[in-house]
Amino acid sequence: MFEADRWLVLIVEPDPAAGAATKRLLRRLCPHWQAELCTDAVSATQFLLEQALAPQMLLADRLDESLRGEELLEFCAGHSPATIRVLMSAENDESVLLAAVQSAQMLLGKPFTELDLLAIFQRAEQIIEGPFSEHARYQLGTLQALPIQQRQYQHILTLLDDPDSSQRALAAALEREAPLAGRLIQMANSAYLGFRRQTLDLQEVTSRLGRDMIKAIMQAFMLHQQYQGRIQPQLHQQLQDYAVALASVAFQLARTQCRDDASLAEKAYVAGLMQALGPLALLATQPLSSQQLTQEDMFQDDVADHCVLTGYLMTLWGFSADICAAAMYRLDLQSSPHIDRLQAILHLASYVLYLQQQDPTGTPIQPDLDALDRFALTNSFLAVNQEGG
Template identity: 35%
Template sequence: MVTKEFLVLLIDDEELILRALKRTLSRLVPHWKVETLQDGHLLTEVLSKGLHPDVVITDRLMPGLNGEQLLLQVQQICPMALRCILTADNSADLLLQNSALIHFYLAKPFTDEQLLKVFSCTEQLQTLDFSNTERAFLGRLCVLPVLPPLYQKIQSMLNTTEFQLKDVAELISHDPVVSSRILQLANSAFLGFSRSTVSLTEAISRLGLDMTKSIVLALKSSLVYQGRISTAQHQRITEQAFHQACMARYLCKQAGLGAEMQDYAFLVSLFGCLGWMAEHLQQPSMSDEDSCHFSMISAYLLTLWGFEHSIVQAVILPEALADCSSLSGVVHWLAHKVVHHKNYQLTDSDQHIVESLQLYPAWTELLTGLKTG
């Protein structure tokens, strides 16, 4: 098996910075080849001559041009390359304005860990079974959501040893959309909650932190599409996504799987819908059921955000159930069929798989409930 040689292109008008960054990379990622370019005006010429970097890192401000202009050229000529900008301005406005153009922001001064994430995500993307055509499609997405600041704040809070649920609730309470969705799900009889609550802290306790974080991620990351697709489309896709996630969790619950697996199935199925809006915006003529593109976009985003490989693999919807790589992937596949194909019938081979995983009684019960409900 031939091992891929990874290549990064560094662009900065200051030679000393290029040298320092190159030394750092030789220490952090010694298996990467490093090329440098001091004159950004020569970028098009260099790329046109056959240089195919996996990552391009550029300073944002240089004499006579800026990093965004350079990364636009990279997107057009080498769409498969991940694009990273070095900047002193990491404000939310900048992130949103350039969300289709820039994959990673490194705010000066950045840490080794932040720099290393760019390269680990790139290597992770290479493990996904995407064709070059599909990778180019992903690199040219016209909107690229960033990891929501609220999600990052919650994650940072959870990384401390002294956090309490009420602290998480206080943080979320300032966002009425997220708060109302959490309360709605925590009062859902379908999910097994028989007693109502108006306490956000109790609602988070019922759902668990993983489900809560996934709700935050799904709702906040979709905001970038507001104004780009119609309000009705945005609402429809959002409701379908949560409906699918609830179906996945219900399947696991009825199959007697533990709470951890139920929550994980919810998370995978909800995350699997992250690409729906992006796909609809990119190719409006394609239906939401085109699993090829929307699930790849979901996997692409999750990889860029640093999610673990097992989650990324599980969200990818193969055409055949037999090609699902995990139990959570199978549940995600079945939940997708329930939402998009109300009268879907399992083939004999699919039924055998579902039976072998002891999901068939839960599957038939779910279908019966949907027909009678």
């Protein structure tokens, strides 16, 4: 019997002693979680089928080749999409990362430390307690990957295969594909790979992962037939162009107006770059023939659906809370529970592009001009406004 006031995690661990140890550790670190243990995918599948309410998280070992953990995760994606899927593995090779791309939303290396385990559950709690509707979690849970453009895919492959191409050129090409860039940043920052210092710099990301790994991850994206041809190419291109433009304006605004915080410009750039995620997720669920970016989405607590979905994916992928909030509330600062400078910068950058009619979604923005005074942004921003109008 499960307690209604506790969250449920299903842990699939073939070693009963290791499973029991994880359960004891979880009871100490996160007492508001209740763990159920299974030793194989068959019993775990049966557990999922018998539960009236799906667990909030599935933590699955890769198991053996006859019935792999990633197959269980794929079943879970179809059966209970809102369940957060985590793949555990003691192996440290290319196949594990590819399995994570295709079936998991998070990756946990074994053996893991207390901090590693705690980080996974804290991220899950941010999603469960965050401003994300059950519908949004269900919708995104069915998406195991977001599409990338065929033309851009070929361009990045060419750079990866050219030993004379620079890391800078490769990073610039990756910037044009937010879904791929976001996943690469997630993996490069994963404790699974042994990196404790977080980075948002795509040049450093490419250096950490290496060209062979990036190529393999790209192929995993493209081979996922579920998303082949799911979005009209011109709409995909418009979204990517807008995300790059928004990232550039936000970067310049942060760099010129907030000189006291060197990290702010990098965060603003990444928050802008990820703005294609939500609209792509929405488009991927629409019939190809009737897709349009100007269609009015549903709004959740005055926040546009595509911003909710962007914030959800970024939270799931481990971006810091301030970057996720900036992405989520960029169109309506007043809906944010706590407004900071990064949110104001992305909001004002969005307003600039709206005035310049560069936003392909056409979502109206009511500017919070008080942000100019609240965050001591200089009056030079007003000149940008006038140019845009």
